[in-house]
Every structure is written in structure tokens, then in C-alpha cells.
Amino acid sequence: MLVLFLPTGFSSNADGSLDEGPRLQITSIQGNLEDSRPSSIFVVLQNNASPKNESVEPGFNKGSARNIVARLRSADEGIRIFSGPQNVGLLAAGENTTVQFMAQTESAALGIYPLQLYLNYSRLSQVTISGDKNIPNFAFAYERAVQELPLQVKVVQGPKIEQEELEGETLPGIESNLRIVLANRGDLPARDIQLQARPTVPFLMVENDQEKASLSPGESASLRLSIFTDENTTSGYYALPCRISYRDGQDGEIRSQDLAVLIYVGEDSSFPWLYLVATGLILLILAGSLYALKRIVSGQRRIRIVKS
Secondary structure (H helix, E strand, C coil), X not given: CCCCCCXXXXXXXXXXXXXXXXXXXXXXXECCEECCCCEEEEEEEEECCCCXXXXXXXXXXXXXXXXXXXXEECCCCCEEECCCCEEEEEECCCCXXXXXXXXXXXXXXXXXXXXXXXXXXXXXXXXXXXXXXXXEEEEEEEEEEEEEEEEEEEEECCCCEEEEEEECCECCCCEEEEEEEEEECCCCCEEEEEEEEXXXXXXEEEEECCCCEEECCCCEEEEEEEEEECCCCCCEEEEEEEEEEEEECCCCCEEEEEEEEEEEECCCCHHHHHXXXXXXXXXXXXXXXXXXXXXXXXXXXXXXXHHC
């Protein structure tokens, strides 16, 4: 018969040895704080206590940490922690778990910042056996433990996609093929970048290519775009609204941003060319007529000389 006496309070003066208790530590940190964006920080927490070869439940083992509550705090006012206390639960000796926190920078400069992980948990400190040896009673005494673990996070800029240049030109009344060169000016990679342009005056029709590009920091690539311009468009610069979507290289999140691409519409040179072509044809016809007339006059002179 097993009788458990679980006290409602925890005593810090129990007789259990601290060497037999849990040893919580941070083994790794995943994720960065992106400037002015909510970001996820993943903290891998491990119980480094040596597992005991005992056929008992983990909750009744002195090496286990029970009812773990984790809280992340920052002493810097430029970093705001959104997540409240996280209930981790039971962490047996030799096991690990991942705790996720949400945070955001507020006017914090790029760099490395210290944070503190506060852990509150209970541990088994003493087991008392009483009563008849054939039907013993077990009393389990627990004590509360508080632990602070320092860690560091990096504040980064993240991917920053900008237009570098525009290849190609467009004219009124025709369809033109353009290539927009995009560059990643940030400090994190961007994957599967895609450009989606929206038709607006004077661009009546837009065909977006389905090709994608992936850019590491400092790299650039071009994406193709076909547009049809209104034939009555006056020469000058016009903005073509575009949306750039990409997958963040840090956590795979799909992001998007708006971009206005300035496109120069040149002068319609079709009429001058037609005028030049027509003028050339007229000159050729006149030259041919003069040549034919000259041959006719020359023939008539030969005939007169023969008759005389």
C-alpha cells in the first residue's frame, strides 16, 4: 500500500542532498531578434543530472525537476519580452526540452544583448518511510528551487530587399520585356523571392514571371517582367506598384513588402521612322523614273542620227 503525503508548501530545509537534485542548464539558443519585428527565441533547456538506474517514476526521482516555470527577462529597455511565464512541466534527469519566447526590439542597436532566464521548479528532497514494513507508508517531501541562467541574443537587421537597377525600356503602345535587379541589403538570407506587379495607368497589362530567386546578404538577382504601355502615354517616369514576397532564411516565415518601381517611358518614334521610310521610297521611285526617262531620251537621239 502506497500512501503519498504531498505538502501544499515546500520546505527549503529538507535533508536531501543538493548533489542528488536536478542540474538545469542551457545547451543552445536558436533564433535572433530582428529589428522592429516580433521574433521567436528558442531556448534548449537540459537537466544535466545523472540518470539513476531506479525503477521509479521520474516524478519521484531526486534528479527530476517538477513543475518547471520559465520566465525570460531583459534588463535593456530596447528589448521587450512579450511572452509571460512558460509552463515547462517535468524534466527528468538526462532529458532536455525547448522553450519558446516572443520578443521585439524597440530602438535597440544591432549587436549582442544579455538576457536572463529565471526558472522556478520543485524537487524531491526527502522520502520518509513509516508504518509496518509489510505495508509501509511513504511520505515525499519537496522543496522549491529558484535558478537564474544568463544567455545572449543577437539583434539583427534581417533580410532587406531593394531595387538595384532596371534593365530594358518601354515605349507607348507596345509590349516590353524588363528585368528588375533586386539586391539583399540586410544581414540575413531571403529565399524564394518572387515579384508580383500590379497594372496601373499607364501600364495597362502586366505579365509576371513565375521564376524565383534566393539571395544571401550582399547578393543580387534579376526577375523578368512584361508590360504593355498605353499608346497615348507621354514620355517620362512612372511608378509601377509591386509586391515582393520571400521566405525568411531564419525561421522560414513568408514575408512580403511593397516596392514602387520607376519605369521610364520613351517617346513614340514610330512616326519619324515611317516618314523616313516613305521619303526613301519616294526618292527611289523618282530616281528610277529619271533613269527610265534618260534611257528613253537617249534612244530617241540614236534613231534620229541613223535616219540622217
